[in-house]
Amino acid sequence: MTSHIAPETIPAHQAVPTTVKGACPHDCPDTCALLTTVHNGVAIKVAGNPEHPATGGVLCTKVARYAERTHHPERLLHPLKRVGPKGSGQFLPVSWAEALADIAAKLQAVAATDPRAVLPYSYAGTMGLVQGESIAARFFHRLGASLLDRTICASAGGEALVHTLGGKVGMRVEQFAHSQVIVIWGSNAIGSNLHFWRHVQAAKRNGATLVCIDPRRTETAEKCQHHLQLLPGTDAALALALMHEFTVHGLLDEDYITRFTTGWADLHGQNGTQRSLRERCLLWTPERAAAVCGVDPQAIRDLARLMGETARKNQPVAIRLNYGMQRTRGGGNAVRAVACLPALLGAWRHPAGGLLMSSSGHFPAQRNTLQRPDLLTQGLGGRAPRTINMSSVGDALLAQPGDPVLQGGPPIAAVVVYNSNPVAVAPESAKVVQGFARPDLFTVVLEHSDYADYVLPATTQLEHWDIHTSYGHTDVLLNQPAIAPVGQSKPNTQVFRELAALMGFAEPCFADTDEALCRQAFGPEIDFNQLLAHGFAPLPEAHAPLAPFAQGAFPTPSGRCEFYSQRLAGQGLDPLPNHVPNLEAADSNPTLARRYPLAMISPPARNFLNSTFVNVTSLRDIEAEPVLEMHGTDAAARGLTEGALVRVFNDRGSYHCALRISPRARPGVVNGLGIWWRKLGVRGTNVNEVTSQALTDLGRAPTFYDCLVQVEAAGD
Numbered sequence: 001m002t003s004h005i006a007p008e009t010i011p012a013h014q015a016v017p018t019t020v021k022g023a024c025p026h027d028c029p030d031t032c033a034l035l036t037t038v039h040n041g042v043a044i045k046v047a048g049n050p051e052h053p054a055t056g057g058v059l060c061t062k063v064a065r066y067a068e069r070t071h072h073p074e075r076l077l078h079p080l081k082r083v084g085p086k087g088s089g090q091f092l093p094v095s096w097a098e099a100l101a102d103i104a105a106k107l108q109a110v111a112a113t114d115p116r117a118v119l120p121y122s123y124a125g126t127m128g129l130v131q132g133e134s135i136a137a138r139f140f141h142r143l144g145a146s147l148l149d150r151t152i153c154a155s156a157g158g159e160a161l162v163h164t165l166g167g168k169v170g171m172r173v174e175q176f177a178h179s180q181v182i183v184i185w186g187s188n189a190i191g192s193n194l195h196f197w198r199h200v201q202a203a204k205r206n207g208a209t210l211v212c213i214d215p216r217r218t219e220t221a222e223k224c225q226h227h228l229q230l231l232p233g234t235d236a237a238l239a240l241a242l243m244h245e246f247t248v249h250g251l252l253d254e255d256y257i258t259r260f261t262t263g264w265a266d267l268h269g270q271n272g273t274q275r276s277l278r279e280r281c282l283l284w285t286p287e288r289a290a291a292v293c294g295v296d297p298q299a300i301r302d303l304a305r306l307m308g309e310t311a312r313k314n315q316p317v318a319i320r321l322n323y324g325m326q327r328t329r330g331g332g333n334a335v336r337a338v339a340c341l342p343a344l345l346g347a348w349r350h351p352a353g354g355l356l357m358s359s360s361g362h363f364p365a366q367r368n369t370l371q372r373p374d375l376l377t378q379g380l381g382g383r384a385p386r387t388i389n390m391s392s393v394g395d396a397l398l399a400q401p402g403d404p405v406l407q408g409g410p411p412i413a414a415v416v417v418y419n420s421n422p423v424a425v426a427p428e429s430a431k432v433v434q435g436f437a438r439p440d441l442f443t444v445v446l447e448h449s450d451y452a453d454y455v456l457p458a459t460t461q462l463e464h465w466d467i468h469t470s471y472g473h474t475d476v477l478l479n480q481p482a483i484a485p486v487g488q489s490k491p492n493t494q495v496f497r498e499l500a501a502l503m504g505f506a507e508p509c510f511a512d513t514d515e516a517l518c519r520q521a522f523g524p525e526i527d528f529n530q531l532l533a534h535g536f537a538p539l540p541e542a543h544a545p546l547a548p549f550a551q552g553a554f555p556t557p558s559g560r561c562e563f564y565s566q567r568l569a570g571q572g573l574d575p576l577p578n579h580v581p582n583l584e585a586a587d588s589n590p591t592l593a594r595r596y597p598l599a600m601i602s603p604p605a606r607n608f609l610n611s612t613f614v615n616v617t618s619l620r621d622i623e624a625e626p627v628l629e630m631h632g633t634d635a636a637a638r639g640l641t642e643g644a645l646v647r648v649f650n651d652r653g654s655y656h657c658a659l660r661i662s663p664r665a666r667p668g669v670v671n672g673l674g675i676w677w678r679k680l681g682v683r684g685t686n687v688n689e690v691t692s693q694a695l696t697d698l699g700r701a702p703t704f705y706d707c708l709v710q711v712e713a714a715g716d
Helices: 063-070 096-113 135-143 155-162 173-178 194-205 219-223 235-248 254-260 277-282 286-293 297-312 331-345 367-371 373-380 390-398 429-436 492-502 514-520 528-534 566-570 590-595 617-623 632-637
Strands: 018-023 033-039 042-048 080-082 091-093 118-122 147-149 181-185 209-213 226-228 317-321 354-356 387-389 414-418 442-446 454-456 466-468 475-479 536-538 598-601 627-630 645-650 653-661 669-672 708-713
Touching: 018 475, 033 063, 033 475, 042 063, 080 096, 096 118, 096 414, 096 442, 096 454, 096 492, 118 135, 118 147, 118 390, 135 367, 135 373, 135 492, 147 390, 155 331, 173 194, 173 317, 181 194, 181 297, 194 209, 209 219, 209 297, 226 297, 235 277, 235 286, 235 297, 235 331, 254 331, 286 297, 297 317, 297 331, 317 331, 331 354, 367 373, 367 514, 387 390, 390 429, 466 514, 475 528, 514 528, 528 536, 590 708, 627 632, 632 653
Parallel strands: 118 414, 147 387, 181 209, 181 317, 209 226, 317 354, 414 442, 442 454, 598 669, 627 653
Antiparallel strands: 018 033, 033 042, 080 091, 080 454, 466 475, 475 536, 598 708, 627 669, 645 653, 645 708
């Protein structure tokens, strides 16, 4: 699939188009290799690189329209200064010199009192190592600004993998094509992991059985032979029940468990108070788990038998785990529980067996070289560093001196936002908006914002250098600029270089060019000439083995798969995975559940990537409007009809959207598809008006899918 600029806009006499190799920058495990066709300085087509095995010449609908995004008629092309009230969208053009001089002066004034009052806010608007966090990180470290705990997407699951497998490591994605059973757990692969789905289809043609585990009947679930449509936040209970069935029916690989795991059958802890994983899972019968998960106990037995008997036949069983399931209070424990399953079955013996949640831990990226955390000591001048959790930014922006969210530091006086859209994506967005609307908060945003004092035009991926890892495959990708920066836009790196110079930061590292930063990212580990020639380079076998844990060698302290984590025990946490009930559920909070009886999850709409691409007209036209999916029985009980405007609400707030009565929602659960820009949503809000700033059990991550609501017809 490709994106085109209308050919009639190109004069016939222009030169022959050229093609430039690049990489998709977005928060997706596929990290595709791109080919951008350029005609007379204009990007006219973006396509997948057919030479890159992981991409195979195919792009998703979103990125196939990247040229439309780069040459969008509403794209910001020059710096703007706010002249009206915050949120009013009233700005006037200014020069770069005026904007940067004023920004530098104001940041210096804040830093003179305490630089920790400056907060950078960024995430995965680009996943590039250079435009993401290189010169920007150096700048904020040298300034002594607050550190940002970047937790909003994957930190619960990432920490869970660290305490189980030893890192964000796992199977090679291409090996799923050879698996016999594939369990797709918490992932709508067709919409969010398209290239993995190609391998799944190959396996299915070869006789593989596909199982989807997801509260929503996604496009992926419809294509699998089996779907367990469990309640949000109950994944650990299901995993423990599968362990129960493996154990009582003799489906365990006892040899693998003995040689390569720890914590299965031995007692740990004082006075035997901590059970082994074997003891714990034996408490989780299919009937008990089914009551928690809201599924048929026979479906649990059948899945356990399918996985266990396949593994007993020495055939590969593979799990593709994704991030949606970790966005509840017990999300970290849930990922730990699922990550234990392959070791119990000995599935890791096969290249096509095991688990993949993230491959990012395989990459030997030189992040400290790029980000220079050593500069922090100069900027702080003896003050203690502090870290602000991005998932609690609403509370942080409104906090007064002494509030625990400020970590002993001053209230936030200035925010610089890049590669993110916190007003749209952060939970409990009414507080986020209230915080950014503070008249005394100095705010700079690179790209778009109605709440900024300055808005600065940033380049898109087609206009700058960058280098990329992946969390879905094991290739490094290089992005070379295909066109010159449009208008007056500048790369993130250049903006922070110029700010550093204005603020007197004389360290040589601020003079590094973007190409030099790309070369620093991996040093001699990756042949940079190969990247220049082909646009991608696979990781060496030493970093990405074909069957990484066939002989154990997990990157944990013990070298084993750690069912029991001594590190968690040392933190006073449960060293064994367990089911941790949702904060907002009928069993844990019955009073709240009586008022708000519907559980809500908020996966991204298929044609958006979180809040990215919402302003691309062709994609927004496909989605049409913000939608809430609801099962017919729940709609009938409320007298609601298809297409009605409804109000979704709880104690945190409310938002409005169109109702879609759909079998994609199970009874008792609604699906609020996101994430629309607030100003493009109904009545200026979006789904995060009702989500919570509460954090997960591990990783300090948000609990977007741990959310009770009520739904009613909207008034006029």
